[in-house]
Amino acid sequence: xxxxxxxxxxxxxxxxxxxxxxxxxxxxxxxxxxxxxxxxxxxxxxxxxxxxxxxxxxxxxxxxxxxxxxxxxxxxxxxxxxxxxxxxxxxxxxxxxxxxxxxxxx
Amino acid sequence: xxxxxxxxxxxxxxxxxxxxxxxxxxxxxxxxxxxxxxxxxxxxxxxxxxxxxxxxxxxxxxxxxxxxxxxxxxxxxxxxxxxxxxxxxxxxxxxxxxxxxxxxxxxxxxxxxxxxxxxxxxxxxxxxxxxxxxxxxxxxxxxxxxxxxxxxxxxxxxxxxxxxxxxxxxxxxxxxxxxxxxxxxxxxxxxxxxxxxxxxxxxxxxxxxxxxxxxxxxxxxxxxxxxxxxxxxxxxxxxxxxxxxxxxxxxxxxxxxxxxxxxxxx
Numbered sequence: 001x002x003x004x005x006x007x008x009x010x011x012x013x014x015x016x017x018x019x020x021x022x023x024x025x026x027x028x029x030x031x032x033x034x035x036x037x038x039x040x041x042x043x044x045x046x047x048x049x050x051x052x053x054x055x056x057x058x059x060x061x062x063x064x065x066x067x068x069x070x071x072x073x074x075x076x077x078x079x080x081x082x083x084x085x086x087x088x089x090x091x092x093x094x095x096x097x098x099x100x101x102x103x104x105x106x
Numbered sequence: 107x108x109x110x111x112x113x114x115x116x117x118x119x120x121x122x123x124x125x126x127x128x129x130x131x132x133x134x135x136x137x138x139x140x141x142x143x144x145x146x147x148x149x150x151x152x153x154x155x156x157x158x159x160x161x162x163x164x165x166x167x168x169x170x171x172x173x174x175x176x177x178x179x180x181x182x183x184x185x186x187x188x189x190x191x192x193x194x195x196x197x198x199x200x201x202x203x204x205x206x207x208x209x210x211x212x213x214x215x216x217x218x219x220x221x222x223x224x225x226x227x228x229x230x231x232x233x234x235x236x237x238x239x240x241x242x243x244x245x246x247x248x249x250x251x252x253x254x255x256x257x258x259x260x261x262x263x264x265x266x267x268x269x270x271x272x273x274x275x276x277x278x279x280x281x282x283x284x285x286x287x288x289x290x291x292x293x294x295x296x297x298x299x300x301x302x303x304x305x306x307x308x309x310x311x312x313x314x315x316x317x318x319x320x321x322x323x324x325x326x327x328x329x330x331x332x333x334x335x336x337x338x339x340x341x342x343x344x345x346x347x348x349x350x351x352x353x354x355x356x357x358x359x360x361x362x363x364x365x366x367x368x369x370x371x372x
């Protein structure tokens with residue numbers, strides 16, 4: 001029951017956020033540069049910049065390895081972690097993009 | 107004197123009407139099969155001069171004057187990457203060109219071909235179709251609705267790479283950057299399968315060929331709108347909208363061509 005309530009609250013939050021502030025969706029793509037670094041670029045579906053948007057790099061257990069923000073050019077570059085990882089582009093509730101490290105290729 | 111002018115203008119209007127009736131259905135294709143990419147990809151590009159709605163005669167192309175891709179504020183010259191190929195039309199073989207391009211970063215990629223003027227014997231005129239095709243990567247819009255500053259061009263007011271059957275597409279025709287009013291734009295789709303490996307059109311048509319050319323005339327602001335009846339690769343060719351009207355002492359029809367992609371919204 002508590003689980004259901006939590007789900008409902010989460011769902012309501014998503015609906016409210018989506019309906020109020022944003023008529024656009026967050027976009028993020030990452031590339032393996034092939035030199036031990038990874039480049040991510042972000043933005044929004046209306047073409048607006050993601051400059052300053054928070055970006056997280058997490059290991060396989062979900063621990064944050066690295067936290068940063070999108071540059072003026074909506075880019076973020078970091079050293080590729082050893083082992084499994086994922087990137088979270090965090091533009092606020094309901095506006096997160098999660099990219100699995102295995103999908104980040106050259 | 108005014109009588110003479112009237113007669114001359116009537117004669118000119120008639121001759122241009124006859125010419126445009128004969129000139130219908132030429133379309134320069136700048137074709138790639140997938141126009142919305144989620145991941146980086148090396149995309150094939152084919153430049154073929156044909157009659158896509160009828161799937162008719164394919165014309166020989168000479169080395170184009172320009173071929174480039176515009177990505178954000180960068181213009182990347184691709185002319186030297188073009189390789190001549192023999193394209194197998196449904197009825198004949200013709201000289202065409204191909205290349206490929208590595209799309210990596212998110213945004214709008216606008217491919218532009220400026221072909222060498224083509225001499226159309228049947229009408230004793232030259233035709234030069236300045237052609238734009240769009241590819242998007244990562245759903246990020248970066249300027250698909252901006253003009254490129256071409257001699258003549260159709261500026262899309264709907265995303266060219268994302269249109270739906272039953273919806274409409276609106277374009278704005280420019281000549282030397284200014285709206286071009288009262289120009290006839292012919293509308294066709296590639297009415298056959300495209301064999302990318304074999305560089306060939308299919309022998310069979312996908313659907314019926316309309317009884318006459320499908321056209322839209324640009325309004326006072328150079329705008330036209332078309333309701334999309336069927337999924338596929340649709341082309342718009344606005345005839346003689348360019349500023350150059352003569353080549354090698356003969357009339358030149360400098361046309362603006364734009365390709366869009368339409369799918370069923372399921």
